[in-house]
Amino acid sequence: MPTAPTVSIARCNDYNVPRVYTAVKETLEQVNGIHKLVGQKKKVLLKLNLLSSSLGPEYAVNTHPAVVRALVDFFQKDVGAEVYIGDSCGSLRTGSTNKAFKVTRLDKVAENTGAKWINFDQDKHIEVKKSNGATLPTFRMARTVKDVDLIVSVPKLKTHGLTKYTGALKNTLGVIPAKGKKNVHVQAPKPSNFAHALIDIYEEVRPHLTLMDAVVGMEGNGPNAGDPRKVGLIIASNNGVALDAVASSIIGYEPLGIPTIRYAQDRGLGTADLNKIDIKGERISDVSIPDFKKPGNIAKDFAVNLLPGFLFAKMMDVSCDSYSTVYAPNCTKCYACIKNCPVQAITPTGNNDTARVDKEKCIGCFCCDEVCDYKAIVMERHTIGKVFLKIAELIGAERT
Numbered sequence: 001m002p003t004a005p006t007v008s009i010a011r012c013n014d015y016n017v018p019r020v021y022t023a024v025k026e027t028l029e030q031v032n033g034i035h036k037l038v039g040q041k042k043k044v045l046l047k048l049n050l051l052s053s054s055l056g057p058e059y060a061v062n063t064h065p066a067v068v069r070a071l072v073d074f075f076q077k078d079v080g081a082e083v084y085i086g087d088s089c090g091s092l093r094t095g096s097t098n099k100a101f102k103v104t105r106l107d108k109v110a111e112n113t114g115a116k117w118i119n120f121d122q123d124k125h126i127e128v129k130k131s132n133g134a135t136l137p138t139f140r141m142a143r144t145v146k147d148v149d150l151i152v153s154v155p156k157l158k159t160h161g162l163t164k165y166t167g168a169l170k171n172t173l174g175v176i177p178a179k180g181k182k183n184v185h186v187q188a189p190k191p192s193n194f195a196h197a198l199i200d201i202y203e204e205v206r207p208h209l210t211l212m213d214a215v216v217g218m219e220g221n222g223p224n225a226g227d228p229r230k231v232g233l234i235i236a237s238n239n240g241v242a243l244d245a246v247a248s249s250i251i252g253y254e255p256l257g258i259p260t261i262r263y264a265q266d267r268g269l270g271t272a273d274l275n276k277i278d279i280k281g282e283r284i285s286d287v288s289i290p291d292f293k294k295p296g297n298i299a300k301d302f303a304v305n306l307l308p309g310f311l312f313a314k315m316m317d318v319s320c321d322s323y324s325t326v327y328a329p330n331c332t333k334c335y336a337c338i339k340n341c342p343v344q345a346i347t348p349t350g351n352n353d354t355a356r357v358d359k360e361k362c363i364g365c366f367c368c369d370e371v372c373d374y375k376a377i378v379m380e381r382h383t384i385g386k387v388f389l390k391i392a393e394l395i396g397a398e399r400t
Helices: 017-030 034-038 065-078 096-103 106-113 168-175 180-187 191-205 240-250 259-266 309-319 336-340 367-371 383-395
Strands: 006-011 043-047 082-087 116-119 125-129 138-142 150-153 156-160 164-166 209-219 227-237 278-281 322-326 346-348 355-357 377-381
Touching (some): 006 240, 017 034, 017 065, 017 209, 017 227, 017 278, 043 065, 043 168, 065 082, 065 106, 065 209, 082 106, 096 106, 096 116, 106 116, 138 180, 150 168, 156 227, 168 191, 168 209, 168 240, 168 259, 191 309, 209 240, 227 240, 240 259, 259 309, 322 355, 336 346, 336 367, 367 377
Parallel strands (some): 006 278, 043 082, 043 150, 082 116, 150 209, 156 209
Antiparallel strands (some): 006 227, 125 138, 156 164, 209 227, 322 377, 346 355
């Protein structure tokens, strides 16, 4: 009989490095099979979440350097491993991944510990071919991901306007270098298809461990334009699906209402059933934050666990059908949105002027929203989505 996945939850009230190390070590050592899993592994990759190349750790956008330092110390000193730190930034501006590495102060972590920084944009790449039926039949990924002995995903606890929540499963998108991430959105423009594409990537990477930085998360219009919210936790697991089920529950989601979690469970990659997860450390009920603010542009949960797959996908696509607009007073004319748009739907309105979105071209992929550091992108629902949500509200199907 398969062993239940473990999710370990420890309190950690701030980013004091010794306290973070204590929480990190506690959660990892509570994971079932951790010693056998780590064993003689000599090359360990910490796959971070580096979305912004300009916002520092206090903005709760990127994985915090204190969490990375604690993990490096654990794997170097307690395991005796060679540690690599890697990612590809969400922004496509020139040099953005190295800038994210520095603005998050990870360069100091690498300098002080000897951990090796791997910029996935500059790493050697390999071609991945998936089986028939995959949303992403082919894609490129950083070669280091396949060369190491142990992969540790280190996501940040945040909401997300397109997928509701971003965590362990979505974090693997960063193994795809630079413009390759734009191609994922082009190939999978609808929310349900994009979620399937994310699981295609996760299925290929299969991190051995996940440790989530949930000391300070992001609520509201995440993953970049939301607000920091103290959660006070470190969460670790040997299964990303189980971790996402627990973490999303803590911030008030129905796990099966998160498309990535549902599709990963459907593929047999893990379970979202909290009764089938071995939860150690803190109890969910003792650390939950039911008033954690959700993205303002997406549908609230329906009785999603009762919907068949095709209706669930349709609900997601209709209710999340959005297009981006530019809030001119906040626009700094940095044009990160233009560089990141996969379908060239955003252009300057004139000489050195604010950006303009072509509503007909926009596929509502949130690429511009993810990289705008100034909250100048506002996502608007199409009429059909507004009508859909109004009907749901009238019949009482929508709940908070």
